[in-house]
Amino acid sequence: QVQLVQSGAVVKKPGASVKLSCKASGYTFTTYFIHWVRHAPGQGLECLGVIDPTGGSTTYAQRFQGRVTMTRDTSTNTVYMELSSLRPDDTAVYYCARGNNGDSFDYWGQGTLVTVSS
Amino acid sequence: DIVMTQSPDSLAVSLGERATINCKSSQSVLYNSNNKNYFAWYQQKPGQPPKLLINWASTRESGVPDRFSGSGSGTDFTLTISSLQAEDVAVYYCQQHYTSPPTFGQGTKLEIK
Numbered sequence: 001q002v003q004l005v006q007s008g009a010v011v012k013k014p015g016a017s018v019k020l021s022c023k024a025s026g027y028t029f030t031t032y033f034i035h036w037v038r039h040a041p042g043q044g045l046e047c048l049g050v051i052d053p054t055g056g057s058t059t060y061a062q063r064f065q066g067r068v069t070m071t072r073d074t075s076t077n078t079v080y081m082e083l084s085s086l087r088p089d090d091t092a093v094y095y096c097a098r099g100n101n102g103d104s105f106d107y108w109g110q111g112t113l114v115t116v117s118s
Numbered sequence: 119d120i121v122m123t124q125s126p127d128s129l130a131v132s133l134g135e136r137a138t139i140n141c142k143s144s145q146s147v148l149y150n151s152n153n154k155n156y157f158a159w160y161q162q163k164p165g166q167p168p169k170l171l172i173n174w175a176s177t178r179e180s181g182v183p184d185r186f187s188g189s190g191s192g193t194d195f196t197l198t199i200s201s202l203q204a205e206d207v208a209v210y211y212c213q214q215h216y217t218s219p220p221t222f223g224q225g226t227k228l229e230i231k
Contacts, residue, residue: 035220045168045211045222061219062119095167104158104215106179108167 002026004034004096004109011115017084020112022096029077030054032098035105036070036081040092048094050101051079086116120144120214124223130231137199139226141212146192149216156216159188159197161208162225168211172197204230 007021022034036048049060051070058070069082079096094112097105121144131137147156155175160168170179172188175195185200199206207230212223 044224045213047219047221049219059218097167099215099220101218102156102215104170104173104213105160105168105220106170108169111167 002098002107004098004107006094006096006109006112009113009115011117012086013118014087014116016086016116017082018086018114019080019082020094020096020114021078021080022109023076023078024053024098025077027098029074033100034070034072034079035097035099036068037095037097037105038092039095039111040089043092048081048083053079083114086114088116090114091116119219120147120217120221122212122214122221122223124210124212124226126226127224128227128229130229131199131202132231133204134201135231137202137206137228139197139210139212139228141190141195141197141223143193143195143214147214147216148192155191155195156214157190157195158213158215159186159195160211160213160222161206162211163208171210199228202228202230 003025005023030053033050035050048064051058053072067084072079096109098107099105123142125140157175159172161171162168176188187198189196209225209227211225
């Protein structure tokens with residue numbers, strides 16, 4: 001069965017960086033894009049960007065350009081998302097989700113809570 | 119980015135009654151060449167990731183009860199739960215996947231009256 005398993009919760013100080021992982025299984029890794037979506041307290045769902053595991057090409061949402069980097073490791077079927085210059089308002093649950101360009105997100109990871117606090 | 123606006127923000131409905139949630143997009147998400155609306159509905163329960171309920175505006179995902187239905191086209195869409203069950207208490211989100219980045223509505227919290 002398709003699974004996306006994410007790394008555990010982290011606490012970071014303002015200004016630091018965080019790198020989250022999302023390990024895919026149950027399907028051919030290179031046939032679906034992986035998106036990163038966050039859900040901040042009291043806010044809606046927000047997409048940070050997407051990576052194509054085939055060649056590693058990425059598209060980032062404009063408001064995260066310069067702060068987010070997505071990479072993948074095809075030997076372990078894992079996608080990574082690094083967010084830098086963290087601020088308290090980056091506190092959120094971060095999800096990875098499977099979905100090709102122009103498609104909805106059919107499978108989601110369990111989520112990773114990132115807390116940014118001094 | 120396309121802005122998705124849901125109404126209402128919250129809704130309380132009696133068990134067995136109909137629940138209706140609306141979503142409006144700031145521009146059309148209908149792709150004329152294939153006549154498909156690049157639009158989806160998700161359900162999120164506390165402590166869980168969102169679950170895809172309906173894609174292409176009206177296609178139920180496998181395993182989704184038939185009391186859930188989606189309708190609409192272009193810029194105006196509706197999610198209807200025909201007979202509310204206790205397990206339907208959740209926050210519901212609409213999403214457009216017509217342009218990048220995909221964007222979501224602010225969510226509608228559905229409760230039991």
